[in-house]
Amino acid sequence: MRILLVGATGTIGKAILDVLQDRHEVVAVSRSSAPLHVDLGDPASIRSLFNQLGTLDAVVGAAGAARFKPFPLLKDEDYAFSLQNKLMGQVNLIRYGIPALSDAGSITVTTGLLAQQPMVGSAAVSLVNAALEGFVRAAALEAPRGIRINAVSPPWVRVADQSPGAPGMAGLSAHQVALAYRVLLEGDQTGQVVTP
Amino acid sequence: MRILLVGATGTIGKAILDVLQDRHEVVAVSRSSAPLHVDLGDPASIRSLFNQLGTLDAVVGAAGAARFKPFPLLKDEDYAFSLQNKLMGQVNLIRYGIPALSDAGSITVTTGLLAQQPMVGSAAVSLVNAALEGFVRAAALEAPRGIRINAVSPPWVRVADQSPGAPGMAGLSAHQVALAYRVLLEGDQTGQVVTP
Numbered sequence: 001m002r003i004l005l006v007g008a009t010g011t012i013g014k015a016i017l018d019v020l021q022d023r024h025e026v027v028a029v030s031r032s033s034a035p036l037h038v039d040l041g042d043p044a045s046i047r048s049l050f051n052q053l054g055t056l057d058a059v060v061g062a063a064g065a066a067r068f069k070p071f072p073l074l075k076d077e078d079y080a081f082s083l084q085n086k087l088m089g090q091v092n093l094i095r096y097g098i099p100a101l102s103d104a105g106s107i108t109v110t111t112g113l114l115a116q117q118p119m120v121g122s123a124a125v126s127l128v129n130a131a132l133e134g135f136v137r138a139a140a141l142e143a144p145r146g147i148r149i150n151a152v153s154p155p156w157v158r159v160a161d162q163s164p165g166a167p168g169m170a171g172l173s174a175h176q177v178a179l180a181y182r183v184l185l186e187g188d189q190t191g192q193v194v195t196p
Numbered sequence: 197m198r199i200l201l202v203g204a205t206g207t208i209g210k211a212i213l214d215v216l217q218d219r220h221e222v223v224a225v226s227r228s229s230a231p232l233h234v235d236l237g238d239p240a241s242i243r244s245l246f247n248q249l250g251t252l253d254a255v256v257g258a259a260g261a262a263r264f265k266p267f268p269l270l271k272d273e274d275y276a277f278s279l280q281n282k283l284m285g286q287v288n289l290i291r292y293g294i295p296a297l298s299d300a301g302s303i304t305v306t307t308g309l310l311a312q313q314p315m316v317g318s319a320a321v322s323l324v325n326a327a328l329e330g331f332v333r334a335a336a337l338e339a340p341r342g343i344r345i346n347a348v349s350p351p352w353v354r355v356a357d358q359s360p361g362a363p364g365m366a367g368l369s370a371h372q373v374a375l376a377y378r379v380l381l382e383g384d385q386t387g388q389v390v391t392p
Binding site: 043070071072074076079083087088091095114115116118119120121122123125126127128129130131132133134135137138139141142143144191 | 239266267268270272275279283284287291310311312314315316317318319321322323324325326327328329330331333334335337338339340387
């Protein structure tokens, strides 16, 4: 399969690249990659990326920023930024990506644990992640040509390798999370939000 | 209790007014009410409303528009409108409403069945409703002074009285839905999304 991976330099994105690149042709893109790059907060940048790529068999979104701050400090602009970037950036990867996909292709985007299990500071992030889950469930019903749309909702991810028993051991490895994307890519599910 | 009801002229809003007004003082407001009115799509209008009201014991949001259209016909502007109106309108009722509330006051907003059970045409509505549910769960964790934040997720509502057995009988009555708001107002739950 020819796969576009957006967010290829993040913790999860690097692990996704790692589990896909031996089995598929991966076009790995980030905000600062070259020659191709993409700014998820800018719809024109996403459209331009697809215009340069030709036909794809899958799109994976593992990028997008949202503001994590104590509730009283979240301003109008923090909500606007979070909606424009992590939410509409990934919504637009789906909307604009569909025409670029071959029949029975797939798009897999990234939500997160805070959609369903909030914590102090997560109001804007929880909003955005839950929104994307609602969108994925709905958009999957109307995707044409057998195209599948899913999301991975990662739990806390260990950032560095750690010895067993070390502090901060909680969370899955990025590799374990990345396998969930591969299962969705190579499987036949649609409209699913998968927690690795 | 002194309660602000936003969306007092809708099918559900009228029924909420009906079940609250014998027991509480209800300030009923809609887009076109007078002297007070509010445009949920305009943050300044919401701020102005609270500035004119003084202290409240509860806020109920039963208003907000989102675009229901086949997925291929949903344009960038449809998403922007839906985010600005039903989503951020109710998010801002919560954000701007908190300072207007007495200690242990409450805010109850409205999501909808399509958050979790999408249908053809609901991509933007499902996104918005799910987003508001994620936000309510998170914001409730950080509400000050014992203030409670909840949502009602109405199922399909019967629009007119119908004889038993008549076509279109499916769905709850608006009265039954309105009772869920009253239970949340008078109860002690917080961070809940209640399906009547």
